[in-house]
Amino acid sequence: MDNSRDLDLDGIIADVKAQYEDIARRSRAEAQAWYESKFEELRVTAGRNADSLRETKTEIAELTRVVQRLNGEVRSAKDQRCKLEAAVADAEQSGQTTIKDAKHKLSELETALQQTKADLTRQIREYQELVNVKLALDIEIVTYRKLLEGEESRLCAEGGFPINISACRSQGGLTYGP
Secondary structure (H helix, E strand, O other): OOOOOOOOHHHHHHHHHHHHHHHHHHHHHHHHHHHHHHHHHHHHHHHHHHHHHHHHHHHHHHHHHHHHHHHHHHHHHHHHHHHHHHHHHHHHHHHHHHHHHHHHHHHHHHHHHHHHHHHHHHHHHHHHHHHHHHHHHHHHHHHHHHHHHHHHHHHHHOOOOOOOOEEEEEOOEEEEEO
């Protein structure tokens, strides 16, 4: 073998160096392209995430307004419930007082009714007694009238002078005159 060949080490080194530089340049270009594609992907993703974040913030703000409105409605409903409970309690108290007053008045009316019935019974008894006395007096008056008429007839029949005994009725009684 001929070892006498001149090896061009500088050329080989330059060749290898050129190959490595070409590989490095391609690798740099691929890395740059990969970096730019990843950067673009991240920029698009960041844009989507930013949009999503804005939408989420908008939804959160809307939900916060809804929660605040609902909290206000809940407070209002609680206040209204408290007022209604107070009104119901007042109505129950008023109803109980009214029932108590009504029962007291009913008791008074029942007592008055019993008293009135007793008074009516007493007055009926007194009226009945007066009617009985009146009937007895009427019977007595009729009897005395018949006696007087009979005495008048007898005196006239004995031949004496005529006697005029008149009996007049006035307001349920009799009056006598010569």
